[in-house]
Amino acid sequence: MSNVQQLEVSEDEIDVRLDRWFKRRFPALNHGRLEKLLRTGQVRVDGGRAKANQRLQPGQVVRVPPLGEKGDQPDSQGQTVAKPKDGITPQDIAYVKAMVLHKDKELIALNKPAGLAVQGGTGTTRHLDGLLDGLKFDLPQRPRLVHRLDRDTSGVMIVARTAVAAAALSKSFQSREMAKIYWALVIGYPEHEGGTISAKLAKSGAPGRERMEWDDEEGKKAITDYRVVATAGRKITWLELMPHTGRTHQLRAHCKLIGTPIIGDHKYTDPSPHADQRVDLNEGALAGIADRLCLHARSLTIPRGKQEITIEAPLPKHMLEAFKTLGFSESDA
Numbered sequence: 405m406s407n408v409q410q411l412e413v414s415e416d417e418i419d420v421r422l423d424r425w426f427k428r429r430f431p432a433l434n435h436g437r438l439e440k441l442l443r444t445g446q447v448r449v450d451g452g453r454a455k456a457n458q459r460l461q462p463g464q465v466v467r468v469p470p471l472g473e474k475g476d477q478p479d480s481q482g483q484t485v486a487k488p489k490d491g492i493t494p495q496d497i498a499y500v501k502a503m504v505l506h507k508d509k510e511l512i513a514l515n516k517p518a519g520l521a522v523q524g525g526t527g528t529t530r531h532l533d534g535l536l537d538g539l540k541f542d543l544p545q546r547p548r549l550v551h552r553l554d555r556d557t558s559g560v561m562i563v564a565r566t567a568v569a570a571a572a573l574s575k576s577f578q579s580r581e582m583a584k585i586y587w588a589l590v591i592g593y594p595e596h597e598g599g600t601i602s603a604k605l606a607k608s609g610a611p612g613r614e615r616m617e618w619d620d621e622e623g624k625k626a627i628t629d630y631r632v633v634a635t636a637g638r639k640i641t642w643l644e645l646m647p648h649t650g651r652t653h654q655l656r657a658h659c660k661l662i663g664t665p666i667i668g669d670h671k672y673t674d675p676s677p678h679a680d681q682r683v684d685l686n687e688g689a690l691a692g693i694a695d696r697l698c699l700h701a702r703s704l705t706i707p708r709g710k711q712e713i714t715i716e717a718p719l720p721k722h723m724l725e726a727f728k729t730l731g732f733s734e735s736d737a
Contacts, residue, residue: 409468413460414544416566422449423456425466428545431537433471441469497538504539506715510569511562512539512547513704515717518558518696522549536563550574554653556668558720559586559701576707577650583705586645586655587719587737589698589726590664591673593638598631601658605651615671616657626651628658633737636730640667644702644737655699667726668697693729696722702737 417425426438439456441447448454448467460466506513514532516522521531536546547563548570564570576582604623605616617623629646641664645655656672659665665673700723705714719727719734727734 407470411466411468413462413464413466415462416568417460417545418462418567419459420567421456422447422454422458422460422466425460428548430468430471431534431546437471492535492537496535500532500535500538505560505717506713507541509565511564511573511706513715514561514563516553516558516561516701518556518720518722521555522552522561532561539563551577551650553701554656554697554699556697557586557699557701558723559717560704560715561701562704562706573706580648581707583703584647584701585703586647587633587700587702587723588643588645588655588659589667589693589723589730590641590643590659591639591667592664593635593641594630594632594643594662594664599629601628601630601662602626603658603661605654605657607652616651616653618657618661624651625649626654626658628655630658630662634730634732636732640730642727642730642732666697666699668694669699693722693726698723698726 411429413420413425420428422442423435423438426433435456438447442454442456445453446467446469449458449460450464451467454466500514503514503516504512505515516532521528523533524531533549536549539547543565545566547565548567550562550564550570550573553559553561562573564573603618603626604620605626606619606623607614608617608619609615627648629648631644633642633644635641643659643664645659647654651657653672656666656669659669660672660674700719701717703714703716705712718724
């Protein structure tokens, strides 16, 4: 049969399940279609029939039949546009490559823009995970996600280039070996210029309107160090945040708990009871500053044996403009 591929399992794909191997190499192939190909014997490993949960070893050969991908599709102007084999357009590839801050044989560091979701969900069709085929470079497999950022948070994100690197990086994140620094612009001024916020967090609220709240009984441990870098008349403060745990919305919830919600965070911004912390973000030079979340993953320090590398992400445009308006300088950090 023409177009049949015989693909060798690489060293970094050791012990990967066959269905996950297909997901990495052929992300457009859905699970139902793969199961049918397995049942009919069209997918084979070393010439023998295989199952979805079969573990692969380096050097094994996987028979991949024609996957029945659709041909070229017309665009909105009726012009025929070639669909790349990996399912993303040249424009997508240029877009995601422009995010690259650092690349080596193990990982790629990206400056994720605010507004881009990391993974898909209800109503989310464009996301970082769907663009990772554009970052294969010299390797046959697509990179893998090892951590997350909220959709509206910008800054440093790491993706692993191999399965071995993904396991090592995931372990580093779970053991909190990585030092993470976030910058936030918040409303008001905290009671102390620095300290540690230790408040267990649990989800509350109706479906679709959930948020994380302080809950000592049902919540999970959440710890964040913080310090004031600069302030504009105690109306707006630049905070440096160093999380020691990685709970959902941790920084956003913790900033609210100390009375300084992050600018642009409408989910966690309540009317402040402190008159000296009220500020109108819709007038004068500050107009529009509250339209977007002012939270940025500034840097990530990654252990590499006896050494480490630190990767920094430049501020997004909306925060850079806010810094200039407020008279803050990045060199003050």
